[in-house]
Amino acid sequence: MSNPLTTLLQNRDWLLADGATGTNLFNMGLSAGDPPELWNVDHPDRIRALYAGAVDAGSDLFLTNTFGGNASRLKLHNAQSRVFELNKLGAELGREVADKVTDRKVIVAGSVGPTGDIMAPMGTLTFDLAVEMFHEQAEGLKAGGADVAWVETISAFEEFAAASKAFALADLPWCGTMSFDTAGRTMMGITTKDMVRKTLKLENPPVAFGANCGVGASDLLRTVQGLATEHPQHPLIAKGNAGIPKYHDGHIHYDGTPELMADYACLARDSGAKIIGGCCGTTPEHLKAMRTALEERPRTDAPSHEAIAAALGGFSSASDGTDGNAPKARSTKRRRRPAA
Template sequence: MSNILDVLLQKKPVVCDGAMGTMLYALGAEAGQCVDDLCLSRPDLVRQVHRDYVDAGAEIIETNTFGANRVMLESHGLAGKAREINLAGVSLAKESAAGKAYVGGSVGPTGKLMAPYGPLAVEDAASVFEEQIEVLAEGGVDLIFIETMADITEIGAALGAAKKVAPDIPVICQMSFAQEGRTMMGLDPAGAAKALEDLGADVVGANCGAGPHDMWEVVRQMIQAASKPVIAQPNAGFPQFLHGRLVYMANPAYMAEYAKRFVEAGVAFVGGCCGTTPEHTRAIRAAVKG
């Protein structure tokens, strides 16, 4: 479809960045704070995380806009700043990438359950995602990353929104799978891959979840079922409380070992989610491109 996706696939495997949120907490963001709003209030922190990932060898970095949809921002009393936050998010990422990495616009869930299980109607979700993605496109993202989605209805609404308001931008769709290898709503990886392709995703895959080991099985099933390129961005293991702090157990070498396995199995895009750091990205890059 698009040139950018073709160009990226020629460099396969493509190394994506790691976590944004957990990095911002490590740099001093407070628990419960809206990390997306840091695009406006602490652009220096967001820029620092982006630059560290670019220096570590990430070929794609994602904007700090994961929770910057109107519904999620409303829970912080920030719904009126949605446009400003998304535009700032794109410009910080582009400035930090400085032509050395592509910029993916991050789109996360609304945080509300979709009808018929919850209060959010599909058409309302669609309009929330259209608003956010339109601004990300206006800012000039190269790709759209729809991620950490547990409900195929919600990711479908976001993907449909992207195809409507930004039809020329490739869309990467990532769902999250729990430890038993199914989404919260019970969908298995092969079913998710096929459903996302049917809905028009350009790249399908998984992110976050229960660490690289659990993702290995998810990824294998997705590769078998998918005809589109596959992406895997695990978190750094299941977080555990140690001495009162949330700690992610997967060190860079462990993540890199799995990244290599993913790529050998056919994964086209590999990166990290919660708990991963630029050190993880550096190790992944060395393992899959070395």
């Protein structure tokens, strides 16, 4: 399928994605528990500023403010009837910012987060209902001008597959990331081997896939290396957190410096990632350092786990999720939070 992102990937060694959404919106005044998607209507100037911050820092791609824009999550705020509207606005604001850039192509990626419900049989979310919710969101993103859909922070592969089908129904190319936050596995037990094997069997495979969020940058790079080992030819995504979250003066802060994220970006590239960005805690200042490092530092061989730990800090677990020593899948429901 021909699309702007595929064209960029064919002509570039790497692409810089954006950073955090939730973290940066909290810095702009978003209150914990408030749905950030409503800011597409109530504070469009701040959403434009969010997008522009990433673009001005050098991002080739940014995600829209629509992570929780599905009916299940919006129902918590009595806004389930506004799915199409809020997603369309989120993409339209992104299109405004991206189209002002004259020296390079900037991709508007329509962010799609998990529904917040647990897939059957452990939960009540059926595959067809997940497809319906993702499809409604995708149609809004497409109408607003998103170049691709981007499903992120997924833990159950059934939900990942439902998003794939929904994007096919909307005729919208897509990318996808899962969050490997449980000793190298997703919360629902998916390993890197599982993800590659199952993703490549989808009737509508993604343009690129990979990992986001999780625990720390070290763990995420170990995951990326696992994905690259399974299928090095497919474009991979790395969007790691800016260090480790720490609670200070009533707020969560991430301890990753711009210098650390610059190291992370180059290690991610050398580990096999083609699209490299940040997740929770990543600001435009981090992105600027990442862009400079990617442009100036030469590519090297894939770093060892020891080299990753020395540069970014140790791993949160000894297991990479594929040795049978990871905890079993959890069935608890995750609390709603915006993509940080």
